[in-house]
Amino acid sequence: MTYLEKIIKEKGSILSSELLESLTNKEKGISKEAARKRLSRISKDVYRVKGLFADGQILFFDKEIYGTEEYYSGLSRAFRKAGKQYNIILQSLDFHYGQLKLAHLPAYSVNPILDLKGHITFNTALEKLLRLKLIHADEEFVTVSSLITDNNPNYKRAKGIEVAKNFLLIQFNDWSRKIGLVSYNSSKFHSEFGKYQFNFVSPSYIGSLPKINNQKIIPAFVVADILIGNTVNESQIEFFINKVKALKFQRNLAKFIPFLIVESIDTKALNTLKSQGIVIGFVNELFGDKYKDLLNSLIGLVTNAGAILKKNPEAYLDLISKLNKLVDGKTNNLRGDLFELAVGYYQGQICQTIDIGKIINHDGLQREIDVFGLLPNKLFISECKGYNHKVPLDEVETWLTQKVPVIRKWILDQPSISDRELVFEFWSTGGFTEDAIKFLERRKSSTTKYGIAFYNLDEMIVKSKEIKSKKFTEILREYYIKEI
Known part of the structure; x- marks a missing residue:
């Protein structure tokens, strides 16, 4: 040797x-x-x-x-020593409690999403991390391997932060257009600017920032990313600083104003951002202390939804009511994110225990159960879509062919629940297309190993009346029927 x-x-x-x-x-x-x-x-x-x-x-x-x-x-x-671009992806997943949506993760990397000379694209970087089994990815989420992080992944809290960030983006958009910072109806979420992805991208025509070229006005842009749920330190802002630096090196790129929106940040990170000309948007300073408190309550509700909806279901209604009053009715924008909590509220009335956003793994395949309701002799596995449009055929086919079989096999491997009757449900506030309904009806009549049920909004109202749940009816009418 x-x-x-x-x-x-x-x-x-x-x-x-x-x-x-x-x-x-x-x-x-x-x-x-x-x-x-x-x-x-x-x-x-x-x-x-x-x-x-x-x-x-x-x-x-x-x-x-x-x-x-x-x-x-x-x-x-x-x-950490010599692979910064890969370390930043892993670090960003760690900051978000181990999981981010695949569509959102590129914003938290230093890799462009489009080809840029001298840079590895995000998809290439992600593929290398996948080959090393440092992360797992499916059609919707990327999760960090528990072997590479010092912290225990908490996927429910990750989901709570995702819901809160979605709401915060809507609020930031409303704030920035009200003060005339951005063009009124032109903002995009999780979009590209300068070949990099940002949580928020919008053209701006303020002051001397726009350019005039051949009598054509070329706007500047406001770009923003969000870091909430933890106190931000210097290493956790590297992704944003590197993106901003890369943009500044690009020729002929429109001028831009970079925002980083945070709840809490340490002094070193704050000073570093200021030195780079980055605007730090504190949640409480932008929108008020009450907004920040309610945002954290929203994260807490999504994180602990199963227990809260079973033991204290009124907390769900109270929080939505407070959010609605504080932000002038914009809770309807949360309806997709929070619909599974509405279904959880219903299931909590009939099941002994419920779980919301349960992550299961079977033979290397990961799936999420929106609502998991348990009775002594029956299990309800609910897929929840708070859409304002009809669910198409391909979506229900994917549910029944790729999601349901994995979940069923996982249940059969659990001795404590494997003998219970299984019912797989699909709840859609927007209903279903005709071909999707025909497919679901065929599978419902031909499947004997488990039950299949699917509900549109009218059928949900009927179900709420069957169990005499005035509150569930109230939720549907107040936050979903208005939008359909």
């Missing part, structure tokens, strides 16, 4: 730059070229990770630790 192989064995994993430094310290007269040749002759029994680290560095690691906690710890350390 050579000297370098012994170091790798002792360290478990080590970057090539660290190996070269160790070798040159031991053999003072060795040339850089000779040292690199020594690295190239390291046994093939020593595993390597290439193509992820700055300056072409290689991570060497002992094959005995592959797949262990030590292996992932070494990968994490190497990313």
